[in-house]
Amino acid sequence: MKTNLTEKEALLIAQEYKDKYEFYGQLTGEVRFYEKFSKNVKGFTAWLVIGKIETLSPEDDNEYEIVVSDETALVEYVIDINGFERYPHIEDGGLSEEEIKELFGDDNDLD
Numbered sequence: 001m002k003t004n005l006t007e008k009e010a011l012l013i014a015q016e017y018k019d020k021y022e023f024y025g026q027l028t029g030e031v032r033f034y035e036k037f038s039k040n041v042k043g044f045t046a047w048l049v050i051g052k053i054e055t056l057s058p059e060d061d062n063e064y065e066i067v068v069s070d071e072t073a074l075v076e077y078v079i080d081i082n083g084f085e086r087y088p089h090i091e092d093g094g095l096s097e098e099e100i101k102e103l104f105g106d107d108n109d110l111d
Helices: 007-020 097-104
Strands: 026-034 046-052 063-069 075-079
Touching: 007 026, 007 046, 007 063, 007 075
Parallel strands: none
Antiparallel strands: 026 046, 046 063, 063 075
């Protein structure tokens, strides 16, 4: 399949995005292309650029993916180490406080 971006271009787009939004960890240089990735990606074709963070335990997930649309040459979103989609480039692109409380409970629940 002919792509609009090269692997190097996708990696550069992801690196600039990571630097702009100050993500932890480092990009590994691993880039994966998907012809039919997700309906959430314009054109469905995407490059996943892999990043890793340091974790407390070697058993913990430490990988995140920056999803770059092949059609628009823009980052659509980030898949965090827990598998959640994040949108740092959109105001309030993460979970709201209410969503966090719903998922993980209120601090007062520990009393």
